[in-house]
Amino acid sequence: MLAFFTQHNFLFDPLALFFLAVIGIVSLPSAVYSFSYLKGEYSAGKTRLASCLMVAFIAAMALVVSVSNVLVFLVCWEIMSLVSYFLVVFDTKHEKSIQAGMIYIIMTHVGTAFLIAAFMLMYTHAHSFDFLSIKNACLTMPAQTKNIVFVLLLAGFGTKAGIVPLHIWLPYAHPQAPSHISSLMSGVMIKTAVYGLLRFVLWTLGVQAFWWGPVVLVLATITCLVGIIYALMERDIKRLLAYSSVENIGIILLGVGLSMFFLYLNKPYLAVFALIAGLFHLINHAVFKGLLFLCAGSVYKATGTRDMEKLGGLIRTMPRTAVYFLVGAMAISALPPFNGFVSEWMTLQAFFLGALNVTAGVKLFLGICAALLALTGGLAAACFVKAFGITFLAQPRSRYAKEAKEVPLPMRLGMFFLALLTLVCSLGAVKIIRILAAVAGVACGIDTGGMSFSFNAFILQPQLGQRVYLSAPLLAMALALFGLAGFIVYTVAGKGKAVSYRTWDCGYYKLDARNEYTATAFSKPFRISFSFFLLPYRRTQKIWESFYHVKSFTYETHTTPVFRKYIYDPLLKLIFKSAVTMRRIQPGSIHLYLGYIFVTLLLLIVFMGQF
Amino acid sequence: MLIAILNILLLVACAPLVSGLISGIKNNLRMRRGQSVFQPYYNLAKLCAKEEVVSETASWIFKAAPLVVIASMLTAAVLMPWCIVAGPLRQAGDLLALIFIFSLGRFFLALAALDTGSSFGGMGSSREMFISSLAEPVFCLVVFTLSLQFGSTDIAAVSGMHAVSVASIIAATALFLVTLAETARVPVDNQETHLELTMVHEAMVLEYSGRRLAFIEMAAYIKQMILFFLIAQIIFPIALPVFGGVSEIMLWLLWYAARLVIVAIAVALVEVSVAKMRLFRVADFLGYAFVLSIVAVLCALLGV
The missing domain is CATH 1.20.5 (Single alpha-helices involved in coiled-coils or other helix-helix interfaces)
Known part of the structure; x- marks a missing residue:
């Protein structure tokens, strides 16, 4: 074992370092958070076990992205999967954990099987397990083999990333783990699959056929839409977040697929730009999804439930968690001035710029993909209005929500750090994108020295010479200035004072939490208009006391898990x-x-x- | 810079007038003698002077939302190339950024509606997010068409001197349908009633009163102005003014105003001649808009 580490079995190129940075950024706050999250939740021994497993998990992920030998990679990949399995089934109290763990372990091994097949094919050609020798050998690999290897890799890493229809395990496994682990799994672990795709498809194989890019694009678009539609239907807050991870992996893969597409068409500048957009969304998603899971964990810790229908009004009892969740929700809904906005804008811009440089039929394809991405964005905003509004606003819907207490300092620190990062990533977008250009260049095998994606230190400019700009700092400044101006006008303009009174209830005088809109009610328009896919059905049951009198009436509505x-x-x-x-x-x-x-x-x- | 600020002020000052104009035209078409076209101003003045009622269940989200809404609409406004060559903050964002900025205001309004705990608010919030999420892909494809036509998503580039093409007219029509949805106009919503069945935007702002309501209404006027202006720019493209004499500038201003009036007339005509749709027909309505925007892309590809 020692011999392995002393040999040159590591590859620390910009691609690996980037992913190591992402792992570090989410692991640090999650670890701090876990100090108080685990306290009181489990027995002392189990708490120690959880910490050990978390460290092993982080180490395994770090190894996955930094080793340079296929065999070692597989071993680390397997350790990562197994350790995370133990973390998924950590809450042995719940029957659900065991079931989730089962689905997870089966799916992850199906994925690994695909990977092993791909790596064996590569080995038979290269006669080496070393990344670099395989990369060199792939130059002479026959086209047919390359196609097969690509499909195998896509299926293998796609399972880990949660591409539809291989996403099935993700909404079961992620919510079931302790919350700081959920944040690591959704924030980082699924990104290691993106690393795998970049390392083995883009870096090693190189894009060989025209259809690779469009296949990834179509899969990514479907993943986005399916993920967010399911997220909208969810009433369990952590499962909602897990489904939204499926959606965001789709957005990241849109960038990757677009990049593959442009690489094949030999448009290096566009390929690099699209990949930068994808990578930027990757880091942004790691930050805000990590944050949202930590917030959801705080809510769970304070109330003991993840069911949104039992929550509400937490903005008064847990004001800080509410602010952090709001920041995360705004970032993930791509609202300025937070980071999700910048990376989604860049992804859309990659589509638009690309469409200017390809032939007619492809233009339409790219346009429709971009439109569906916009639809996803709209649905995501609706989804997070629901998630924040139902959980934190209005009156509490249960005793647990009413008696919730703000979480202790270490948990708040973890959340604060990530919330701050959402703003930093957005305001410092230009700096980050300059770094990402190098990473994308390495992944695509393109020299990015002469490429520039910014106008100056604050303004993004996707294509030189074109007057298309975006500046999150400028927008933030404008928003703040106008907000301030509005506040001044508000205080100066009217002499009328504000009084506090009951919410208008049509003279009913008994407005309480039962009159509020619920998560299920909020998503009803979506459930009806997407009914062709969700196949909703109702179950009603009447219990008759006598022939004339109904004692109780139950009404359930479900969607079919297609x-x-x-x-x-x-x-x-x-x-x-x-x-x-x-x-x-x-x-x-x-x-x-x-x-x-x-x-x-x-x-x-x-x-x-x-x- | 001074001109830029004057522009924004002019816009803010004129925005309510457009709404007043639309209801004026509607009243004329219906053979009624209605309110004056300046009624929106009177309303705003009245609201500013009135006492405000804030719900007991509401949190700071409810109180802050009007500020966020007005700030986001004003930010959108400074991106627009109103009368001068480019918007004062041109480098802050493009047409695509506009979509995101609009959704910022909408997000907070929808949250504020949930905040008071009334069923009306929840209903409005849910419906508003539903309609807007379906409108988003149409808006995106309209921008896509324009980008194909003019090679850029820059707002000033779209508004420059260019020949009117079939593609841009169809795109503008799709944008017109989206505008009806986004500004709560008749086939989608109805600004004139407070009936539960039609409540989308009105249901969201039901709990607001006084100065905060004035802010929200002002923001809605500005948003309407921006969307009308975009449609006008696409259908009636004109060169932007070279700063000549005062009379020349006056002439330009007049032409700018005339185009907005034409769009306003079109909206008024739709409003008096079409019935309000049921909520789930709105999905079909925006579906037509989506198809229309795909046709626009196709026309742009064919080069017509």
């Missing part, structure tokens, strides 16, 4: 069925088993003889 019902359940049934069939060859006779071993041995000898 992917589970039409893809995974039939698949599972098939596997069980074939397992039952397979059992016939296991009758319990030792002679027969010896026969099997003998036949296997013979076949292996014949098989090995071929080499």
Whole structure:
């Protein structure tokens, strides 16, 4: 083991360093947060175990992005998956954790199987496990093999990233882990899959066929839409965030796919710009999703529930958490002046700039992708109005929410750090983008020395010579100035004072939390207009006391989990069925088993003889 | 810089007039003798003088939202190339940024509506976010068409001297439909009633009164002005003024105003001749707008 570390088995190029930085940025506040989060939640021994697992998890992720040997990479990848599995099932109290862990461990191994297949194909060609030798060998790899390797890698890393329809595990596993781990999983772990794609597809293989880029783009667009539509339907706040991670991975992959597309078309400048947009969204998502999960964890810690329908009014009992959540919600809804706004603008701009430089049919394709990204943005804003509004505003809907207390300092510190970063990433966008240009250049194999994406230290300019600018600092300044002016006008203008009174209730005089809009009610218009996909159904049940009198009436509304019902359940049934069939060859006779071993041995000898 | 500030002031001063004008035209078409076109100003003055009622359940979000809304609309306004060559803050953002800035104001208004704990507020908030999220892709494709036509998403580039093409007219029509939705006009919403069935924007601001309501209304006027101005710029493109004599500038101003009036007349005509749609028909309505914007992209690709 020691020998391994002393050999040159690491590759610290800008790509690796970038991902290490992302891991560090989210791990630090999560670790600080966990000090008080774990206290009181678990027994002393379990708390220590949780801390150990967290450290192992962070270390595994750091190793994944920095090793330079395929075999070692796989080992680290597996350690990362296993440690995170233990963290998912950490809350053994809940039946759900075990189930979530099961789905997670199966899906992650299906993904790893694809990766192993891809790496073996690469090895048979390169006869080496070293990244650099594989990269060199790939120059002479036949096109057909490259296509197969690409599909295998996309499926393997896609499972980890949560690309639809391989996202199935993500909304189960992420919310089930302790909240600081959720923030690490959603903020960082799924990004290691993006690292894998960049490292092995862009850096190693190079884009070889025209269809690679569009395939990633189409998958990414579907992922965005499906993720956010499911997020909108959710009433469990952590699952809502998990589904929104699916959406954001889609946005990141839009940048990556676009970059692959332009690489094939030999447009280096656009390829680098698109990848910068993707990478910038990656770091932004790590920051604000980390923040949102920590906030959701604080809410859970203070109230004991993740169900939004039981929350409400927390802005009064937990004012600071509310502010941090609001910052995260604004950032993820791409509202100026926070960071999500800048990276989503850049992604859209990459589409628009790209469309100016391609042929007609492709223009329409890019336009529709961009429009669907805009739709995703609109739905995301609606989703986070719901998440913040229902959880933190109006009157508390339950006793737990009413009696909530603000969380202790270490938890607030973790959240404050990330909230601050959302603003820093936005105001310092130009600086960050200059660094990202180098990272994107390494990933694409392009010299970015002569490229410039900014007008000056505050103003972004995607294409030189074009008068398209964006400046988050300027916008922030304008917003602040006008806000201040508005405040002055407000205080000066009217002599009329403000009085406090009941909310208008049509003269009913009994307005309480039951009159408030709920999360389910809020999402109803969306549920109806997307019913072709969500397939909502109702279940009503009347309990009759007598022939004339109904004692109680229950009414439930659900949406059909399309992917589970039409893809995974039939698949599972098939596997069980074939397992039952397979059992016939296991009758319990030792002679027969010896026969099997003998036949296997013979076949292996014949098989090995071929080499 | 002075001219820029004067421009913004002029815009802010004129914005309510557009709304007054629309209701004036509507009243004329309906053969009614209605309020004066300056009624929005009287309303604002009245609201500023009135006592304000703030709900007991409301938090600071409710109190801060009007400021955020007005600040975001004014920020959007300074990006626009109103009368001079470019907006005073041209380098702060482009047409795409405008979409995001609009959604900032909307986000806070929707939160403030949830904040009071009334069912009306929740209803308005939910509906508003629903409609706007469906309007967003249309807006994006309109910008896409313009970008294909003029090679840039810069607002000033779109507003420069250019020939009117089929693509830009169709794009402007799609934008017109979006504008009806975004400014709470009739087939989508109704500014004139407080009936639950039609409540979208009005339901969101139901709890507001006094100066805060004045702020929100002012912001709505400014947003309407910006959208009308964009449509006018696309359909009636004109060269921007070279600073000549005073009379020349006056002539330009007159032409600018005339174009806005034409858009206002179109809105008024739609409002008196179409019935309010049921909420779930709005999805279809914006679906048509989406198809229209795809046609616009196709026309731009064909070069017509």
